């Protein structure tokens with residue numbers, strides 16, 4: 542086999558492995574991306590080629606390697622209060638609605654990356670409680686999950702440098718919800734942290750142990766998946782939502798052609814999806 546077709550065969554093997562274990566679909570010509578992301582691990586584990594990476598990652602005893610390879614291939618781009626409108630809709634429409642109902646409010650941030658999304662949700666709840674003292678008190682909680690162990694560690698540390706803090710966070714929110722650390726970063730205050738629980742979870746696996754939710758945020762992750770995986774995930778979201786539960790997707794994502802279990806609610810600006818009754 543020529544070097545070129547060997548490289549293509551190895552790349553195809555790797556793509557299949559990655560899609561099977563994470564749902565992430567790589568494009569035809571992402572060899573360079575794969576090489577650059579895996580180079581440190583290939584050095585560390587002394588794996589000379591992509592097919593060796595796949596071969597070793599598939600071994601049941603190599604769970605740690607498999608998790609690290611998948612972790613290295615995730616795209617973790619995120620920011621505070623991303624797109625603004627989901628958090629405005631939460632503050633202006635959904636929190637008033639759920640606080641009137643009086644039931645505990647459960648939110649799931651599915652694929653939370655380094656924590657900006659669930660912590661933005663927690664800050665929105667605290668701001669609402671400041672505006673309406675006594676509302677939702679002790680009754681709101683956020684479950685934040687991701688596939689990536691390194692992202693979950695960062696979430697739990699809750700410490701952010703200036704670069705991360707500069708993306709979507711107002712000075713007022715920095716003052717209110719963060720404390721400065723000795724090295725010039727900032728760490729989230731305990732009253733924000735207390736609202737969020739972090740847990741490892743792969744969206745391709747079962748959701749039954751996670752419980753039921755009123756609101757799911759799953760933003761900017763389904764874009765990486767094939768249509769069949771997206772449909773399955775959306776079906777599982779519908780099953781994990783309470784009646785009339787709400788789903789937010791990323792601004793460039795849609796459920797069109799994937800599921801008919803949700804109504805699209807158009808707001809100005811933005812949309813969300815509501816589970817059909």
Ligand SMILES: C[S@@+](CC[C@H](N)C(=O)[O-])C[C@H]1O[C@@H](n2cnc3c(N)ncnc32)[C@H](O)[C@@H]1O
Pocket residue numbers: 562563564565615616617618619620623651652653654655658686687688689692742743744745759760761762791
């Ligand atoms: C681009 S970030 C989106 C973060 C955040 N939701 C936002 O919109 O800013 C995508 C995240 O999806 C996670 N991810 C990728 N595949 C996943 C899977 N199969 N299960 C759970 N999380 C996954 C990645 O680890 C990454 O942190």
